[in-house]
Amino acid sequence: MKLSVQPRVFVFGVSGATWDVITPLANAGRLPNIRKLIDGGVSGVLASVRPEGDKHFRPQTAWPCLSTGRRPESHGILRYFHTAAEMQVPSIWQLISDTGRNVGTYSWPMTWPPKEINGFDIPCYHARDRRTWPPELEDIRNLDRQSAKAVLDREGDARLRLLESLRMAQVLARYNVLYPMAGSLLRSAARVAFSASAEERTLELRHAKQQLACGLFLDLCRRYQPDASAFVTFLVDYISHRYWRYHEPEKFGEAPAAPAIRNAVINAYIAVDNMLGRILQRMDSNTVVAFVSEHGMAAEPDSTEHGDWHYVINAARLKQFAGLDEHIHAHPIARWVAYRRDDGALIASAEVEKLQSLVVVETGEPLFQVFNQQHEIIVKFNLATDVAFYRQANLENLHIAMADKQIGFSELARRNDRRRSAMHAEDAVFILHGPGIKRGASLQGAEIIDIAPTLLCAAGIQTSAVFDGKVLDVFGS
Ligand SMILES: [Zn+2]
Structure with missing residues (x-):
């Protein structure tokens, strides 16, 4: 008799990712891990949603759409200052945990204040304090806040701040991140020390922080063995807002900047692909992988901001x-x-x-x-x-x-x-890959509210929960 084991589910959330950047880079062979998911899975444009009357596609409403399968009006989260306590419907993380399976989310927005689940929940940087589930993982958020402070602190010397972050080595060692990553951290510290400008140092710190977060997530997965997991990165969103002017210089008439600045957007996608590769290497082959963004990104030549x-x-x-x-x-x-x-x-x-x-x-x-x-x-x-x-x-x-x-x-x-040179756009990204998912197919008409019911179906979970979204036509061979 064949033993059937339900697939695990892993969601890689890349805030602000757009096909406009992915397609040419993947075609040029520069995003090998994303390419592998596209070629072996189903992919397409994922339409983001915004509350009625809102001019922007906003992450704070879109992420709960992804995790609940509901429109903003029915999940109830419309602003940054709302918290998960105000969410009117359960997220798939809660639903999956309620079936007795293990769940682990890292940096998924709108999970703060964290609820008791089977597994772990490290809220994202919007959280109002460093609470995590379980509470003993709080030192991870401490590290995150420490490096966030380093990134924000323009007046101070970013080099000193990095050393301060590296003094968090104890935390990193505890999560088995320090030794495997020592080489890349030292290279990063050296680049920060020799970077020509504060701006380049800031970018380097952002990249280093992401690599650390990825290492922490992998160690948590090793310990908790989640049946459903998610890792969200904001690197692409952060960098696209600020550096799109160099990505499409013809729209801005900008003089070329230092290579790290000029190629910042492309480098962010390459770093994301690299993290994806690190995670996929460690995933059980019986895992359905979803690569999603909550909204796309497009040039905004006429910003509502002033000057440079x-x-x-x-x-x-x-x-x-x-x-x-x-x-x-x-x-x-x-x-x-x-x-x-x-x-x-x-x-x-x-x-x-x-x-x-x-x-x-x-x-x-x-x-x-x-x-x-x-x-x-x-x-x-x-x-x-x-x-x-x-x-x-x-x-x-x-x-x-x-x-x-x-x-x-x-x-x-x-x-x-x-100043902002790109802003959120409607066309987000989805790629689904893994057991039971069609191979090398594309799909039109997907919306962000379709992801939650589709993932539950992929994981073989029956639920009485109601969704505004539909199960996408991604299953087959
Ligand atoms: Zn953004």
């Missing part, structure tokens, strides 16, 4: 200047800052009014968009390009006033990255 640089709020300085209550602390979330009380209590409306009262002296316009969410105040710069003055001004020369006090804009803002 993107500015982020200097949250600590703002707290001081606005005179916010000492119990209120800043938590950066993507391009926003959330101010929350350390005791979790409601925030007094007087605090909201303080932030609303900051104005740009030169225009008389409020400096921030301020959203009062009761337990947190969400703040974002309000410097739209439709105000002609901002289009021409050097933002660093602006003055900000609050009551009778004044401060320079450059004190409340930190020059962070290159």
Whole structure:
């Protein structure tokens, strides 16, 4: 009698991946692992979704669409400051864990606060604290936050910060990541030390961080042997937003930059392919592999941002200047800052009014968009390009006033990255490969809400859960 074992499922999530970059690179033989999945599986465009009336395809709504098989209106997560606690339907990770199987997710968005599951859950960088499931894995998030801090810290010396990250060696050794990766970490440290510019060092750190995360994920898989697992990388999304101008220079008229900057987008895809290869090598052959992105990416020649640089709020300085209550602390979330009380209590409306009262002296316009969410105040710069003055001004020369006090804009803002030159697009990517999946086929008409029901079917899991998506026509030989 033939023993039938249900396949395992592994989802490799590549935020912001698009066929526009993958196809030419794969055809040129530069993405061998992705190529192998395409040739031996089913692939196609995956239509992303956005909430009605929203102009952008947003990761915070799209990832829950992937994991629940439901449209934004039915899973209920529409903004960055929502958390998994507000998700109205279970994710496939929860559904699979409920059948008694093991699940392991690394950096899957919107799993924070982590729930008890059979297996592990390391929430992504949007998480509000370093909680993981099980709690003893928290030191992994610590490492992640440490290197995130290193990436964000432009004022400090990135070289010192990398050494600081490397002092996390104890953590890495505990997860068997240090010794297998020592060579690549040292090469990375050397490249950081000799990189010509802060920008190149930042990119190198991003790459090193991803390679570490991949190593940690592999060690967790070795220990937990998950039947269903997922690893998500944001490298492509991060780099595409900032460096697309060099990827399609004809749309931007940019002068050529240093090779690491000019080829940043291509290098990010190559790094992703490399991680995929490392993971596939360690996967059981009875595994259905899904390569997905939550949205695509396309050039955005007319950005809503100003000049060459993107500015982020200097949250600590703002707290001081606005005179916010000492119990209120800043938590950066993507391009926003959330101010929350350390005791979790409601925030007094007087605090909201303080932030609303900051104005740009030169225009008389409020400096921030301020959203009062009761337990947190969400703040974002309000410097739209439709105000002609901002289009021409050097933002660093602006003055900000609050009551009778004044401060320079450059004190409340930190020059962070290159201005955005690409933005999320509808056409995402999916590739399915493995036992029971058609080989070398392409499929049209897939949507991100179809992935969850299709994966459950691939794993042979019956469920009473309801989906907005359909099971894709990917099964056969
Ligand atoms: Zn993005």
